[in-house]
Amino acid sequence: MNDSELISVLSRRGIRPTQQRIAVYKYLLTHPEHPSADTIYRALVEEYPVFSRTTIYNSLGALIEAGLVRQVNICADEQRFDATVTDHGHFFCKECGKVYDFGFDSPAMVSRLCPRGFIKEQGDVFFTGICKHCYSF
């Protein structure tokens, strides 16, 4: 996705496509490893020497509000962020610390887990354990 496409995506979602928001969103799109706010900050401050930590939080908040980004409660100590907003699962490897995405064979099945009468806005399936790569040794 090039810059003009990003601009129109943000505009369509009703938020002003500022340079900072685009940079944060682009970082998330190109780094699907669920980075933390601090990871994003340290990466972007290299590229744009003047970039505030607060702006990272503000931009993430705006992007979340707009439905382009979601937060993932995978680690207890810090919040992680994800530009993939369609329902998908996460596997956290205790060994290497990586967070893997995985899809569902039948997404409807996951929605069916939600109890009757409860209005689901977001769903998350989260597994913890040992990943494929760390297990084979």
Added chain:
Amino acid sequence: MNDSELISVLSRRGIRPTQQRIAVYKYLLTHPEHPSADTIYRALVEEYPVFSRTTIYNSLGALIEAGLVRQVNICADEQRFDATVTDHGHFFCKECGKVYDFGFDSPAMVSRLCPRGFIKEQGDVFFTGICKHCYSF
């Protein structure tokens, strides 16, 4: 579960059944609302006037290590704790802040969501939205 039963449960799991650990575990067993460390602290310090916050964290750590308690990453700002360690789902209501437990019609189905080759130790299904009680008005 009475105190002598609790003592034997903790002993069987290899941790010393101290008065504090028993109090924390009993609180979690009798308060299935997924309390935070601070909530547990404020409740127990009433009963046992000398009770340190650190001890809450230490006890929770020991109980988690022993597999009797697990942490639930449902709120971004604080950790919640749960004495129900069998696989079950959580629904967080954005309106009232309550966390509801729910079971799975077929638990095997949830395990089947885990991608091939990944060794699952713990599974969580989280939904966020509006609960049954907050929706009807």
Added chain:
DNA sequence: GCATTTGTTTGTATTCATTACAACTTTGCT
């Protein structure tokens, strides 16, 4: 163009959950 307003960014100060630490106490064992 210029003034006004509204929204955004920035840096700093603050909050607050969690962790680190060291002194003290309790428990288990001989």
Added chain:
DNA sequence: AGCAAAGTTGTAATGAATACAAACAAATGC
């Protein structure tokens, strides 16, 4: 009892997230 290991306590430190106000930028109206 005497000793060592484990557990508890209070305080200090850490660090992610938020609050805030000043500076800045973009939009709007004239």
